[in-house]
Every structure is written in structure tokens, then in C-alpha cells.
Amino acid sequence: MRLIPPTLEQNLESLSKIAAACSKLSVLAGGLCIIAYCLRISHFPQDLSVGDGLLFILAAACFGMVYMLFVGSLVSLGIALSPVTRAVYWLIFRGCYFIKRRQLRPAHKLAPFHWASVLFASFAVFIILAFGNNDSTAYWSLPLLSIGLYLFYSVYVSCGNHIKETRAIESTLVHTPAKDSITDSGDTEKSRTLQLFSLLTILLVPLFVGGVSGQLLDSAMRAANVRIEKPIIYVKEPYATLLPQALTSQDEVSPPGYTPFDGTDVLFKGFGKTTVVSFPHNSTTKKIEIPNDHIIVGDR
Numbered sequence: 001m002r003l004i005p006p007t008l009e010q011n012l013e014s015l016s017k018i019a020a021a022c023s024k025l026s027v028l029a030g031g032l033c034i035i036a037y038c039l040r041i042s043h044f045p046q047d048l049s050v051g052d053g054l055l056f057i058l059a060a061a062c063f064g065m066v067y068m069l070f071v072g073s074l075v076s077l078g079i080a081l082s083p084v085t086r087a088v089y090w091l092i093f094r095g096c097y098f099i100k101r102r103q104l105r106p107a108h109k110l111a112p113f114h115w116a117s118v119l120f121a122s123f124a125v126f127i128i129l130a131f132g133n134n135d136s137t138a139y140w141s142l143p144l145l146s147i148g149l150y151l152f153y154s155v156y157v158s159c160g161n162h163i164k165e166t167r168a169i170e171s172t173l174v175h176t177p178a179k180d181s182i183t184d185s186g187d188t189e190k191s192r193t194l195q196l197f198s199l200l201t202i203l204l205v206p207l208f209v210g211g212v213s214g215q216l217l218d219s220a221m222r223a224a225n226v227r228i229e230k231p232i233i234y235v236k237e238p239y240a241t242l243l244p245q246a247l248t249s250q251d252e253v254s255p256p257g258y259t260p261f262d263g264t265d266v267l268f269k270g271f272g273k274t275t276v277v278s279f280p281h282n283s284t285t286k287k288i289e290i291p292n293d294h295i296i297v298g299d300r
Helices: 008-041 050-080 082-100 116-134 138-170 177-185 187-208 213-223
Strands: 232-236 258-261 265-268 274-281 284-291 295-298
Touching: 008 050, 008 187, 008 213, 008 265, 050 082, 050 116, 050 138, 050 187, 050 213, 082 138, 116 138, 116 213, 138 187, 187 213, 274 295
Parallel strands: none
Antiparallel strands: 232 258, 232 295, 265 274, 274 284
């Protein structure tokens, strides 16, 4: 049977569906990043207006793209390291064969190596080196995480191939034993469920595993200007008295009624009616919420 190549309209439709799915995943991932960051600093914005809601969606989309690039880079690093993973995988199954004296068949095949993954893996190497400067555990935790994500990616690809093969058999007009067994077993639904589980795992695991989720969230918030470290802030009374007077800046000219402070960190601003500010206090770090009409955040 001759296969008819897809038309330009069909290709554009497929691309639009892929773009829509990627945008939804980006917003979902970005929203999860914002929620995780709010949990990290123990602050949830309240009294959000309609404009704040729109800003939240835009910020979530931006965070999502950054996060998807981070996850994609780690998966690409896992694909680039797949020859080593395959060798270890083979040794494990050979060892099981010698111990149990019977051939074991893996439930899913490992995804093949692609040269294109080397390009994106270079981003992962850069991220590992950057995060490793602040936390040395990133040098080993992120490569291990990339291998784990590659395994789930392999399950995702294997399930997708199985679904395609199953659909091809189900679409045949002739009833065969293979077709009857597939119809009765419900393997297609199982593969879809496992494929969805693998995709969610790939998206969610880097947020909580790897030891650098805090750095990743802080970097994303800095890029969106939600988190600002060591700015000059101008605070009105009575909130100015809550900040240590030792942080008062003597070199800045402040607007009337405001007191300038240096050495603080703005943890959250842009959404809601308050801005969260942290500052060193004795040997600890304290934070306060200041209404937006009582604070001006300036760049250095």
C-alpha cells in the first residue's frame, strides 16, 4: 500500500498542536515553579487583582520556558550519556542471568543515542558548573538526575512506540490472534497511563530532586525581577523602624518621608499588595512584608 505524504496544511496543523501543547506545559511548569518558590519563602500573595493574574500567567509562561530548557538539557545529557548507561544496563542483566540462570527481558527499551542531544547537553554541563560553584553536590547529583530522567524518557518513548504498533494492528481489517489478544488485554490504556506518568515524572522530579531546586527557583525569580538581591530600598514609616538602623544607607538621597536601606534582599515583589524583604538580624535572617505603597525598590 502506497503511503500518501502529509500536505502542508496537515504539517501546519501538527505544528500548531505541538506549539499549543508546549505552551500549556510551559505555563503548568511555570506555575509549579512559582508555587514551589512561594513555599520556599513561606509567602503567598493575597488580594491579587485582574492585572496581577495576567502578570502571573505571563511570568508562569516565562518561568516555564526557562524550566523546560533546564529539564530538556538534563534529558539531553542523559541521552548523550546513554552509551555508558546501556553498558551498565547490559552488565546488570548479564549478572542477573548468571545468578538466576534464565534470560531476563527488560519491559522497555532504552532510547537510542542522538547526536543532536550533544548540543543541548552542553547547556546542562554549563548549568552543572554554574550551580556547582555554589553547591558542590550539583557536580554529582545533576548528572545522576539526568540519567534518571533519561530512563523515564526511554519509558515514554517505548510506550509511544508500543501504542503506535498497537494502533497499526487494531486498524487491520483481518482478525488475527495478535489483534484479539491486544483488544482483550487493554495494553493501549496501560501504555498511555505509563506514558503520562513518565512525562509528569520528567517534569516534576527536577523541582524536588537534585539538590539545586532552590538555586533554580531563585535564578528564575531573579530573571523575572521578582527576586532582587542587594538592592537599595526606600521605606516609609512605620515599617522603616522595623528594619535594622545599621542597614541605613548614608550615601543615598531618599524621597521625602522615606528611609534608604542597603544590604537587604527583596524576596518577592510584583504580585499582590505587599513586598517581602529579608535582612540579616544578629546571626539569623528575618523577613517582613511591606505594603507596596510604603516601599520603593531601586537598582544599584
